[in-house]
Amino acid sequence: MPWLALLLFFGFALSQPAPSFQLEEVARNLGVPWSLKFAPDGRLFFTQRDRARIGVSALDLSSGRISTYEGEAAVRDEGEGGVMGLELDPGFARNNRLYICYSYWKEGVQNENNRRNRLSSFILSGSRLTDEKILLDDMLGWWNHNGCRVVWGPDNKLYVSMGDAGDAPSNVPGEFGYAAKAQSSRLLAGKIFRLNPDGSIPSDNPFFYQATGAARAIWTLGHRNPQGLAFQPGTGLLWSTEHGPNTRDELNIIRKGKNYGWPRCTGIQPFGTVLTVSADNITFNCTGGDLRESYQPAVREYAGGNEPTIAPSNLLFYTGNAFPQWKGSLFFVTLKTGRLYRLELKGEQIVKEDLLINNQYGRLRDLAVGPDGFIYLSTDQGQILRLRPGNL
Known part of the structure; x- marks a missing residue:
């Protein structure tokens, strides 16, 4: 099917403006395209x-x-x-x-x-x-x-x-x-x-x-x-996104043999603490000798306190050449809020976070980098979209 240009706009950044990009519809009426993978032949x-x-x-x-x-x-x-x-x-x-x-x-x-x-x-x-x-x-x-x-x-x-x-x-x-x-x-x-x-x-x-x-x-x-898994090039670290109950969705680094706490701990909650969350009507008693050495809290939690979840889905590390300024960035998409996030990392720390799409296309399910360096997205509305530089 021919390419259908939908919209040209500037991504909204939480810290400073992101590069301009264009979103195009690649395909539609696909049911729920859940997972995207590019083959060597493109x-x-x-x-x-x-x-x-x-x-x-x-x-x-x-x-x-x-x-x-x-x-x-x-x-x-x-x-x-x-x-x-x-x-x-x-x-x-x-x-x-x-x-x-x-x-x-x-x-x-x-x-x-x-x-x-x-x-x-x-x-x-x-x-x-x-x-x-x-x-x-x-x-x-x-x-x-x-x-x-x-x-x-x-x-x-x-x-x-x-x-x-x-x-x-x-x-x-x-x-x-x-x-x-x-x-x-x-x-x-x-x-x-x-x-x-x-x-x-x-x-x-x-x-x-x-x-x-x-x-x-x-x-x-x-x-x-856990709805997302991606290995970080260079470090070999496995990162993951995970749904919280009604609050505290998680971004995790997955380490061998670790316990990520559910249902006793949530988000970035420290070991040895008790957390009562009214939005969930749950008390998280993150204690006990069996967790003392094995518990691994999240790197980042989203929609903490009593704010609603964002419902993160899959993630990736950008390895393409179309957006050279984004090389190595972590991207992830969300379901409930229909967002595309870009995170810059320094080691295991998040130093910058951009919000590039904010619910213009409904629930975003997966994403992949194409051989052209563009970022391809699937939606629960049955679409495959692609994100390309706005100056092309």
Whole structure:
């Protein structure tokens, strides 16, 4: 489809004006395009959450043509569940392998005890998505808080986020359900996992020798609903965005074996403190010997106090050349407030924050840097947009 220019404007900066940029619509009527990934040949691959069967689509930016590749697996398409996280294998140009995190009904039975999520690899073969290999299975799901972001690490491992599965009951005898699932070392909910691309679990994972089965894949725990994962070039640090309840959305650095506190701690709350939040009607008792050494508070919290959440989704580090002044900046998008943020970092500290989009396009779900250096965005209104310099 032809490019459709929507708007030319200057980004609003919290500290000083940002460079001018132009937003263009690339595609529309795509359902909920949940995850964006560029292939080596320049095609933009994306998942669509609201699908009844597993599938992935690819947009040819030069022609506007969209190709869809569908597989056999049935999908639990409800609420925030569906076809979500996507990652392409580093060898995708030769092996056509990709990784998808999606929701399903265990044994095909639709009841509240059978909501699950899984991570699988697939092969693009002709016009089909074939050769499913399940890598991490039986992750608890719910109609919300399914996490499911997937990213390839600089250590050649796969990292996948999983929410606390909302009000889902525990599926392990003796373990608590609801939000407490995030603190259990036996439940596959409220975690970030690390595994080899063949589905085996690295023996240097922090709980490999204490846990059993798939729980050995746990990299960190105590998460509510981490919707974003991105490795920072140069440092190898894994950054994440995470939804708070009604306040205190989080920007985190994900460190091996750490506990991010949910549901006992929230945001940047220090260990050893008690925090009562009237907006949530929750008291966060961030204490206890089991957290003393492992607790990791957020780097930054958003909408603190009794202000409403921003609901952050995915993030990235800018590596393109179209905006040289933004090289190395951290960008993330939000759902509830429809925002695009740009953060400048010095080490692990945020030194500047710009607000580039502020709800002009509704809920922003994902973002990716194209081979042209432009920033591509997906919206829950079914659009793919791109952000380019305003002087082009």
